[in-house]
Each structure stands twice: as C-alpha cells, then as structure tokens.
Amino acid sequence: MEDSVGGGAVRAGGRADCDVVVVGGGIVGLSTAYALSRLAPGTRVVVLEKEPGPARHQTGRNSGVVHSGIYYRPGSLKARFAVGGAAEMVKFCAEHGIPHEVTGKLIVATDREELPRLHALVQRGRENGIPVRELGPAQIGEYEPEVRGAAAIHVASTGIADYGLVALQLAESSGAEIVYGGAVDLVSRRAGGVAVRTTAGVVVRAGALVNCAGLHCDRVARLAGDDPGMRIVPFRGEYYDLARPELVRGLVYPVPDPAFPFLGVHLTRGIGGGVHVGPNAVPALAREGYGWGVVRPRDLADELAWPGAWRMARRHWRYGAGEIRRSLSKAAFTEAVRRLLPAVTAEDLRPAAAGVRAQAVLRDGTLVDDFLIREAPRTVHVLNAPSPAATASLPIGREIARLALASLARA
Incomplete structure (x- = not known):
C-alpha cells in the first residue's frame, strides 16, 4: 500500500532517493517544500510526516489569525517575516480559493495601567x-459595540484564514513526495548525504535534511547528532467557542505582557462565523497533550531533565499559576474574558479543541521568542517556529529552502 501523495511512490520498507528530505508536514515544512520547487525547479523533495495527513498539530489547531506583525521587535525574524508574510498569505489564499478575510483587529487596554504598553x-x-x-x-464601540476598554488600537491589516487548507494546497503545489504514517526514528549523516528511517520502515536518502518537526524538532536534531541547545517544553492552549457569536464582530486582543511570548486570551471570529475564545497557556503533560488526562512519561522526563525547564518555572511560576487556575476554573477563565467583553457569562463558553505550542526553552530558562534556525552539515534545524509561523510561512519557507540549497551546494 502506498504511503504517499505526489509524483512517485515511496512504499513501506522501500527506499527513495531525493535532494532534500523534510521532516514534518506542518505548514512550515510544506512551505519549505513548496519554496524549493519555486527556487530550484527540479529539486527532488520528500516530506516525512508521522501522522496520516498534514497539519494535524500546531498548524491545524490554532485560531487561524493572519497576524500583521505589530507585536514583534523591529529587525527580528518575526517582524520581517510577518509583515510581508501577511500580505503574501492573503494573496495565496485568494489565488487558490482558500477561505480568508481581512477583518482588522482591536488591541484593547482594559485599564489605565496598560496604556504605556499600548502606546509602545x-x-x-x-x-x-x-x-x-x-x-x-x-x-x-464603532468597531466592537460590546467591548469595553480605556483605549485601543485598530490594526486594519490583520485577518483570518483556514491554515489547514493552506497546508493542503502547499502539499499539492509543491510537487514533493509526501510520506505519511511514520515517525523518524533514525538519522544517519555521512559525507555522501543523509539517510532517514521512519517507524513505518521507509528509508529516504537525501543530499540534505530539513528538520521542521515542530513538537519533536529537538529530538530529531539529537537523532542527527546535533546539540540543539534547547528543549521543547509544550504549552497547551485551551479554547472555548462563544455561544453568542453576535457579541463580537471581528478580532479582539488584550495588550500582551512583553515578558512572555504569548498573546493572552483573545476573541477571534473565524471563517465559519463562529467566535473562538482563548487560548490560555498551561504546561502540557505530553508533547501532544491536548488535555490534562494525556500524560507521556517520556515527554515529562525530557522536560524534568532539562535545567532550563526548572529555571523557567522558578522565574515565571506566578504567571503559570494564573494560567493553570484559568484552565481548571471556568469561572476564572470567564473573568479573564469579561475584562474585554463584559456581556459574556460562563454559559456562553463552550469547550473547543485545544492546541499545543512547541515552545523552545534555552538552558538558562529563557523562553525563545523569535524563530530559531540552526545549520549543521547537510542539515537545517527549525527549532522554534512560534506565532506568527502560519502567517509568515511562505517567506519562512523560502528562507529555509535557501539554507537547504546552500547546504547542497557546499556538499
């Protein structure tokens, strides 16, 4: 039985030779494959995705926002990629008939203490x-009649898109061989190239490897023999759906705390007209821990063995305690939402699917805020791809593709 889509076929237990093998079928990995086909037509690319289809984790479990880039430090990769990437994403969606809308958004200061951060x-x-x-x-009130605040800013270029469909379109347009249903369990890097094996028995030999494994990117880096200098610490983002979506016209955000790479609980009117409320950010007990009941001892052991996880916890335990409280108490979550939208009651909030963020944490406990891309011989590791990775996936993919092509040229 074939385990792939695309030009040829890679069969379980078989071999496939290519120029670049990409590990991870989320939006960043697929954007990289798509960019390789545009930058260097004829490049043979294989994408390995352990799930039975693309975009099953971070890409398919976010709020679908096309970010403007307003939050990000000028000159950072996030700022550079997001500002241009937002317009490019809207254009891509329009060209391929993918549902999207440029809605604009409000960032609201709910009290005067937040005004300096809003002005910044x-x-x-x-x-x-x-x-x-x-x-x-x-x-x-001209934009959002039910929202209250001391002041706000309106960002017209923000929008929404169906990133799951974007990922499917990238997969189709890339011309890559996409192999589903097996996690990478072995990487062998030699002078002549890289060989990658999956748990399904597929072996792929390539000139270069691109690691876009998201929640498992640090593990893939170690399989390749590289020290990533960080660990993934997963944070679950929990959402509710608003039972009265007429209360919100578009997108409404709080003023974020600059000490954390999270934007806070916000309100997002989605493509289908419903309103998503969330997410919070609580420690997950597994890298794919979409609920408190999902516990993976190996994942927990990885976190507990990493000094940076303990240093992060000591530094930010008050913030974390508040997030856990809002996770365990619907009343506390409702209270956070009511700061923006006073008309909301607990009965208006209906549980929705959660997501897990692959947060890179350095040895000193620093939560990595920007994209983190590191090169090694014949290898490019994408070790942190935070929001706005989906928004900026097209320019990010080009950047990673250029690095992979340069690695091939040096070989």
Missing part, C-alpha cells in the same frame, strides 16, 4: 511599517 505597541507598529489607528473608549 503603536510605536512598534509604526517602526514595522504597519498603519494603526489609536482609539479612545467611545471609538472602541
């Missing part, structure tokens, strides 16, 4: 070339 965001947005409009309390 205005300045950051302008430095990144993003048009923003500052709003007083009365003007907030």
Whole structure:
C-alpha cells in the first residue's frame, strides 16, 4: 500500500532517493517544500510526516489569525517575516480559493495601567511599517459595540484564514513526495548525504535534511547528532467557542505582557462565523497533550531533565499559576474574558479543541521568542517556529529552502 501523495511512490520498507528530505508536514515544512520547487525547479523533495495527513498539530489547531506583525521587535525574524508574510498569505489564499478575510483587529487596554504598553505597541507598529489607528473608549464601540476598554488600537491589516487548507494546497503545489504514517526514528549523516528511517520502515536518502518537526524538532536534531541547545517544553492552549457569536464582530486582543511570548486570551471570529475564545497557556503533560488526562512519561522526563525547564518555572511560576487556575476554573477563565467583553457569562463558553505550542526553552530558562534556525552539515534545524509561523510561512519557507540549497551546494 502506498504511503504517499505526489509524483512517485515511496512504499513501506522501500527506499527513495531525493535532494532534500523534510521532516514534518506542518505548514512550515510544506512551505519549505513548496519554496524549493519555486527556487530550484527540479529539486527532488520528500516530506516525512508521522501522522496520516498534514497539519494535524500546531498548524491545524490554532485560531487561524493572519497576524500583521505589530507585536514583534523591529529587525527580528518575526517582524520581517510577518509583515510581508501577511500580505503574501492573503494573496495565496485568494489565488487558490482558500477561505480568508481581512477583518482588522482591536488591541484593547482594559485599564489605565496598560496604556504605556499600548502606546509602545503603536510605536512598534509604526517602526514595522504597519498603519494603526489609536482609539479612545467611545471609538472602541464603532468597531466592537460590546467591548469595553480605556483605549485601543485598530490594526486594519490583520485577518483570518483556514491554515489547514493552506497546508493542503502547499502539499499539492509543491510537487514533493509526501510520506505519511511514520515517525523518524533514525538519522544517519555521512559525507555522501543523509539517510532517514521512519517507524513505518521507509528509508529516504537525501543530499540534505530539513528538520521542521515542530513538537519533536529537538529530538530529531539529537537523532542527527546535533546539540540543539534547547528543549521543547509544550504549552497547551485551551479554547472555548462563544455561544453568542453576535457579541463580537471581528478580532479582539488584550495588550500582551512583553515578558512572555504569548498573546493572552483573545476573541477571534473565524471563517465559519463562529467566535473562538482563548487560548490560555498551561504546561502540557505530553508533547501532544491536548488535555490534562494525556500524560507521556517520556515527554515529562525530557522536560524534568532539562535545567532550563526548572529555571523557567522558578522565574515565571506566578504567571503559570494564573494560567493553570484559568484552565481548571471556568469561572476564572470567564473573568479573564469579561475584562474585554463584559456581556459574556460562563454559559456562553463552550469547550473547543485545544492546541499545543512547541515552545523552545534555552538552558538558562529563557523562553525563545523569535524563530530559531540552526545549520549543521547537510542539515537545517527549525527549532522554534512560534506565532506568527502560519502567517509568515511562505517567506519562512523560502528562507529555509535557501539554507537547504546552500547546504547542497557546499556538499
């Protein structure tokens, strides 16, 4: 039985030779395969994805926002990729008939203590070339009649898209051989190239390897013999659906805390008209731990053995305790939402599917905020691909593809 889609066929127990093997069939891995086909037509690419289809984890379990880039430090990879990537994503969706909409969004300061951070965001947005409009309390109601705040900014370029369909389109358009149903369990890197084996018995030999394994990227790096200098610490983001979606017209965000790479509980009107509420950010007990009942001893052991996890916990335990409280108490979660949307009650919030973020943590406990891409012989490791990775996936894919092609040229 064939385990792939694309030009040829890679069969379980067989071999396939290619120029580049990409580990991970999320939106970043598929964007890389797509970019390789555009930058160097004729490049033979195989994508290995352990699930039975693409976009089963971070890509398919987020709120679907096309971010403007307003939050990100000017000059950072996040800022550079997001600002251009947002417009490129909208264009890609339009060209391929993928549901999307440029909705704009509000970032709302709910009290006066947040005003300095809100004003800093205005300045950051302008430095990144993003048009923003500052709003007083009365003007907030012009955009969102049910939202209350001391002040807000309107970011017109923010939107929404169906990233699951984007991933499927990238897979189809890339021309890559995509092999589903087996996790990578062995990487052998020699002078002549890289050989990768999956748990399904597929062996792929390539000139270069690109590691876009998301929640398992650090493990793939170690399989390749490289020290990634970080570990993935998974954070679960829990969502609710709003039973009264008419309360929200578009996208409404709080002012984020700059100390953390999380945006806080927000309101997102999705492609289908429903409103997603969330996410929070709680430690997951497994790398694919989409609920408190999912526990993986190996994943926990990896976290507990990493000094950075303990240093992070000591540094941020108050923040973490608040997130856990909102996870375990619907009343506490409702209270957080009511800061933005006072009309919401606990009965308005219906549990929805959760997601897990692959958060890279350094040895000193630092939560990596920007993209983290490291090169090794014949290998490119993508070790942190935070929000706005989906928004910016097309330019990110090109950057990774260039690095992979350069690695091939040096070989």
